[in-house]
Amino acid sequence: MVATRVARRIADHDGIITHAEAVELGMTRAAIRTRIDSGAWRRLTPGVYLCGTHDLTGAARLRAAVAVHRAVADRTAAAFWHGMLDDLPAAITLSAPPTVTGRSSAPFATDLVRRELPPEDVETLRGIRVTRRPLTVLLAVALLDDPQAFFDCALQTGQVTVEAVQRAFERNSRRPGIRAALPYLEAASCDSEAESERVFVEQLRTEEIGGWEQQLPFGRWRIDFAWPAEGVAVEISGWAYHRDHDRFESDAAKAAALAAAGWLVLPFTWRQITMDPIGCVEKIVAAIRVRRARLG
Known part of the structure; x- marks a missing residue:
């Protein structure tokens, strides 16, 4: 039955249905008008409706925006659709080819960019077109x-790989805004941990901070930088561990073991070390002073 097919479509699409979809499912224009006039359907914008029994959730807003503009969800909207963000940002980010026109009078904001996207960077996910995870x-x-x-x-969660992100970057390297991701991509593609440790050693020596040992054995692990007398450990996370789940698990186990043994563990990322080495050293000095005061 038409009513059953329509109800199923609405349920599977967060309460959203378009005029074209309703007609495709067998509804007449008169039947659609009846739904609207009775309040069973709420017109969000011409040709896009929200079922009266559904709330205008983030998912519903995104579906409606994509339908209105005949667009591809990208940037933060795509991240939300892929489950990378918990909430849909206020302005729904979209891409549409320059040849596609569309005007929205819906009660939500959109950020529409006119551009063509490589076919390999777009997929249909739960009924709408979105950029794939690497480009997202x-x-x-x-x-x-x-x-x-x-x-x-x-x-870290395996939603993307460095290799896949690198390929997406190469296909889209001239797109506005994409180069903001280049520092993170470059760090993920090289031995950032070794580089950050080198920078950290230089900073310790420049500030004349002593009493530390590098790669101090501890159980089945090694501590990146340790102040044994004070029980202060510094662990530097490069990008390699994000590509290796076993490495990530091992680092977490080491941190737990150090804490259980009474060590004060200070974790730093490669970006903290390379972008704010003085700030990292200041935190270490403060930690050493606290530990010495307690021991003394």
């Missing part, structure tokens, strides 16, 4: 308050 990560970085954490989480 690259494009979303420029809009986020903590881009490092976002990039980091995408790699």
